[in-house]
Amino acid sequence: MAAKRILMLVGDFVEDYEVMVPFQMLLMVGHEVHAVCPGKTAGQTVKTAVHDFEGDQTYTEKPGHNFLLNADFDAVDPAAYDALVIPGGRAPEYIRLNDRVLEIVRHFAAAAKPIAAVCHGQQVLVAAGVLGGKRCTAYPAVKPDILMAGGTWQDFNATFSDAVEDGNLVTAPAWPAHPEWMRKFLGLLGSTIQP
Structure with missing residues (x-):
């Protein structure tokens, strides 16, 4: 497997597990x-938030870690990357307001490069207008956005442990789906993973 260059779009209060675990997993198998x-450079950090499912009507939120950025947003050339990852949390609701973020996402969609989005990360895909005709899932509160954007909603069990693959797009409802979400994404990247 040839190592791929992967871009990850984050912001303050990105979900802790949804940024740290995929970042580390992708590095572990040899990808860059x-x-x-947006608005930050390599060496700066974003604050994360831990979202958990504790029987309430929605997730709970607790302080997470400081996640170190290792590249400059303003220097991103999407053509130099093979794939895109968009973690969830609260960051997607406001980074989607950044025109450059949407331009970057549209590049990956138009080029049919692998895109992995989890939980609320799909809000960025909705804002970029790239879900038309795509089958996907997300945190349930994002369902109306996906449907209004022309996507087809895939429902799953209450464990949030499944993922959907449709062409170059892999989506999942939340961090409990990491094993399935990352397995499908690594498959799109051409990584060899043992069952």
Whole structure:
């Protein structure tokens, strides 16, 4: 397997597990991952938030870690990357307001490069207008956005442990789906993973 260059779009209060675990997993199998945030540069950090499912009507939120950015957002050339990852949390609701973020996402979609989005990360895909005709999933509160954007909603069990692959797109409802979400994404990248 040839190592791929992967871009990860994050922001303050990105979900802790949804940024740290994929970042580390992708590095572990030999890929190069650049984590960037609008308005920040390499060496700066974003704060994360831990979202958990504790029987309430929605997830709970607790302080997470400081996640170190290793590349400059303003220097991103999407053509230099093979794939894109968009973690969830609260960051997607506001990074989607950044025109450059949407331009980057549209590049990956138009070029049919692998895109992995989890939880609320799909809000960025909705804002970029790239879900038309795509089958996907997300945190349930994002379902109306996906449907209004022309996507087809895939429902799963309450464990949030499944992922959907449709062409170049892999989506999952939340961090409990990491094994399935990352397995499918690594498959799109051409990584060899033992069952």
